[in-house]
Amino acid sequence: MYLKQIDIVGFKSFADKSQIVLSPGVTAVVGPNGSGKSNIADAIRWVLGEQSVRNLRGSKMEDVIFAGSELRKPTNLCEVSLTLDNSDRHLPVVFDEVTITRRVFRSGESEYYINRQPCRLKDIHELFMDTGLGRDAYSIIGQGKIEEMLSTRPEDRRGPFEDAAGIVKFKHRRKEAERKLEDTENNLIRVDDILAELT
Numbered sequence: 001m002y003l004k005q006i007d008i009v010g011f012k013s014f015a016d017k018s019q020i021v022l023s024p025g026v027t028a029v030v031g032p033n034g035s036g037k038s039n040i041a042d043a044i045r046w047v048l049g050e051q052s053v054r055n056l057r058g059s060k061m062e063d064v065i066f067a068g069s070e071l072r073k074p075t076n077l078c079e080v081s082l083t084l085d086n087s088d089r090h091l092p093v094v095f096d097e098v099t100i101t102r103r104v105f106r107s108g109e110s111e112y113y114i115n116r117q118p119c120r121l122k123d124i125h126e127l128f129m130d131t132g133l134g135r136d137a138y139s140i141i142g143q144g145k146i147e148e149m150l151s152t153r154p155e156d157r158r159g160p161f162e163d164a165a166g167i168v169k170f171k172h173r174r175k176e177a178e179r180k181l182e183d184t185e186n187n188l189i190r191v192d193d194i195l196a197e198l199t
């Protein structure tokens with residue numbers, strides 16, 4: 001699997017529709033200070049479902065939408081798509097190419113798509129679980145991340161290793177199953193109460 005293409009419109013400094021085509025191997029993004037290099041990494045993080053504005057170097061989610069310049073009015077929405085080559089089936093779907101898209105309006109509405117089909121944020125998380133590319137995964141190492149990892153508690157440091165080992169989805173499913181069991185137990189208690197009232 002490799003990142004093949006990034007399409008950006010209205011995201012941070014990318015007011016116009018921009019397309020970045022990548023080849024397998026190493027790609028370096030170079031440019032003067034403030035030209036938008038880190039905004040590309042932010043766009044990738046954002047489309048993968050990042051919810052923390054701090055991780056996107058903003059103070060509110062609206063900060064990801066192009067805020068206007070001397071010559072241009074602000075835009076009302078932004079959209080980022082990542083196209084991944086999946087011919088090795090690293091992602092657990094039958095498609096050779098997977099495109100994920102996130103769109104947000106200034107009003108706050110957010111939309112997610114997998115191969116142009118509307119989906120939930122949860123579906124995006126599940127698609128990337130244990131692939132190393134998820135929102136919290138280790139494939140994007142931001143400035144200061146290494147120091148942060150070295151200074152965090154050992155339990156927190158375990159996260160990226162669990163992702164690499166491929167056990168995150170099982171932990172997630174276990175949590176979901178435990179939640180359902182708890183709901184069912186509560187429903188049973190409720191049924192017992194009703195039966196007691198009726199008898």
Ligand code: ATP
Nearest residue numbers: 012013033034035036037038039063064065066067
């Ligand atoms: P450096 O090399 O200094 O780290 P960089 O190339 O990584 O810089 P970025 O941090 O990606 O640059 O981009 C910063 C630019 O993006 C600034 O000029 C800032 O005004 C612009 N920018 C950030 N958010 C928005 C927004 N919402 N609307 C318009 N421009 C924005």
